[in-house]
Amino acid sequence: MRINQITLSPDELPRAWYNILADLPESLPPPKNPESGPDRFETLQKTMLKTALEQEFIKERWVKIPDEILDLYIQAGRPRPLYRALRLERALKLPENKIRLYYKREDLSPTGSHKVNTALAQVYYAAKEGFEAVVTETGAGQWGSALSYAASLMGLKAIIFWVKFAHDWKPDRRTLMKLYGAEVYPSPSDKTEVGRKILKENPNHPGNLGIAVSEGLEYALTHEEAVYCLGSVLNHVLLHQTIIGLEALEQFRKIDDYPDIMISCLGGGSNFGGFVLPFIGEKLRRKAEKDTKFIAVQSEASASLVRGEYKYDFADHAEMTPLLKMYTLGHRVEMPTIYAEGLRYHAAAPIISYLRNKGIVDAVAYPVDEKHVFERAKLFVQAEGFIPAPESAYGIAYAIDRALEAKEKGEELVIAFNVSGHGFLDLFAYRKILFGEK
Ligand SMILES: Cc1ncc(COP(=O)(O)O)c(C=O)c1O
Known part of the structure; x- marks a missing residue:
């Protein structure tokens, strides 16, 4: 077994x-x-x-x-499992045990996300x-x-x-x-x-x-x-989300493995931050087992970390917030609509922006038509058996693309990604993009 x-x-x-x-x-x-x-x-x-x-x-x-929040986390199904994507590895014909894929399952939350x-x-x-x-x-x-x-x-x-x-x-x-x-x-x-x-x-x-x-x-x-209450961007939101990465650290310790690359999608940065910050912390404290790379995956519709400017900007349209130092496309920018709506924000969290500026975090972006991302998500669904949210599909797509690149180059690699949500209430997006139906 x-x-x-x-x-x-x-x-x-x-x-x-x-x-x-x-x-x-x-x-x-x-x-x-x-x-x-x-x-x-x-x-x-x-x-x-x-x-x-x-x-x-x-x-x-x-x-x-606080104990009351721990009780609520347990009520909501925490801790959540980390999976080795053995079936996906097989579907991609990756060299056995040389390229190992792991994913964390935030989709298992009661409402479907982190x-x-x-x-x-x-x-x-x-x-x-x-x-x-x-x-x-x-x-x-x-x-x-x-x-x-x-x-x-x-x-x-x-x-x-x-x-x-x-x-x-x-x-x-x-x-x-x-x-x-x-x-x-x-x-x-x-x-x-x-x-x-x-x-x-x-x-x-x-x-x-x-x-x-x-x-x-x-x-x-x-x-x-x-x-x-704000759902992303600010430091306290990323702080609460670190429960994801802290569990993942424990889980990797249990199996005596450690990621070379950590990948997740990024809108404002709370999912990506929650997953990677505890590992970045180990790196900053020189306790990490490896020189892990951290890659945020975005849409070209709102690729703040890829083509934004690192400067002070407002977090909202009406300029009611203070100015935050972030990679930003400008708080009044018009962005094309995409099915991964959760990624369509003009800027990235100050913490993630700082780490990007220091070269600790890297970022990539996929085209606005979302075809490649949804094709990769389909491959994931067929191999691992459950449906990721459109946003989560971006992280999955890059994890698959990077694994195939490693196979091509003969690299050994441990890749970890976070499935930030499920796509049961987003099936219309799959239907439209993959099957061309209305
Ligand atoms: C499933 C899922 N993943 C990721 C995100 C991106 O947001 P953030 O970068 O704050 O995690 C969202 C936002 O709505 C989402 O719904």
């Missing part, structure tokens, strides 16, 4: 998140106010969780996970700080579903501003959010000033994440009972 599943028991669940700020050779460039306009830090203090803002600048390497890891933490803190409602933006709908789920478990209300064209594509994911009791609005919406202004200029605006963030912030500013 060849065991292809590496598991951890609930009592092996990591007890602390990993904070990479403690191991960087210098401080991350701090957020700052633009030269004119209102104090953006005041806006954040009025709209966001106190705990989240504290965690943005925390100095300790390890941040204890976003649950930070949703549970943020809603727990929201309840503790006395809020009655959480409000947010969502692109692919995975973050909105995760926050609705967490709010439902803790008896809070969720208000979701969902990028309009993705909202219109995915009625079943909308049903899921509503089933959890959430209020869901297509963004731009008529619920906020920002939305109304954009709709006046273009009633058919397809929306984007930057606009939806502005709507969520405005809603929180005008509703005292509600607090704004």
Whole structure:
């Protein structure tokens, strides 16, 4: 018997998140106010969780996970397995044991993605700080579903501003959010000033994440009972997501193996960061077994790390956030629509941007037609048997392409990738791209 599943028991669940700020050779460039306009830090203090803002600048390497959140993680199915992709290796005819592929399964979360890891933490803190409602933006709908789920478990209300064209594509994911009791609005919406202004200029605006963030912030500013939660980009979100990489580190230790390359898709950076930061931390502390490479996979529609500029920019369309130092395409850029909507954000998280600038993280991007990515996902489905989210398919595509390149060159290589979500509610995208059906 060849065991292809590496598991951890609930009592092996990591007890602390990993904070990479403690191991960087210098401080991350701090957020700052633009030269004119209102104090953006005041806006954040009025709209966001106190705990989240504290965690943005925390100095300790390890941040204890409260017992209640550990219980919620276990309820949500953590720890999650790491798989050796033996069937995919065979399908690709890789030389046996010379090129080894592993993947982590965040698709096994109750709502279908890694976003649950930070949703549970943020809603727990929201309840503790006395809020009655959480409000947010969502692109692919995975973050909105995760926050609705967490709010439902803790008896809070969720208000979701969902990028309009993705909202219109995915009625079943909308049903899921509503089933959890959430209020869901297509963004731009008529619920906020920002939305109304954009709709006046273009009633058919397809929306984007930057606009939806502005709507969520405005809603929180005008509703005292509600607090704004963000699903990516900021340090505290990446911190919560490190549970993925910390489990993976333990799992690799159990089988006495270690990745040469770690690969995952990147929109704002929370999935990629959560998976790789604990391994990058080992490298920075000179504890890593190998000189591992870390590769973020993007769409050319929004390839911030590939062709963006490293500079201060706003995180939202309406310029309500402070300026963050990021690789950015510009906060007002128009990006073509793609099925992997979760990757369509104008910038990459400050932590990931910093690591990219230092040459520790690398990035690639696939064309906007998404054909190659979905073909690779099909190969994965047929070999490993489950359906990845369109976003996750980008990481899978690059892992397969890199494995085939290694075979061609006769390299020995251990590749690890993260399947950030499942694609059961995205089958229409597979249907359209692979089978040409309406
Ligand atoms: C399944 C999945 N993976 C990845 C992403 C990309 O976001 P991030 O880079 O914050 O992980 C998303 C975003 O919605 C997603 O739904």
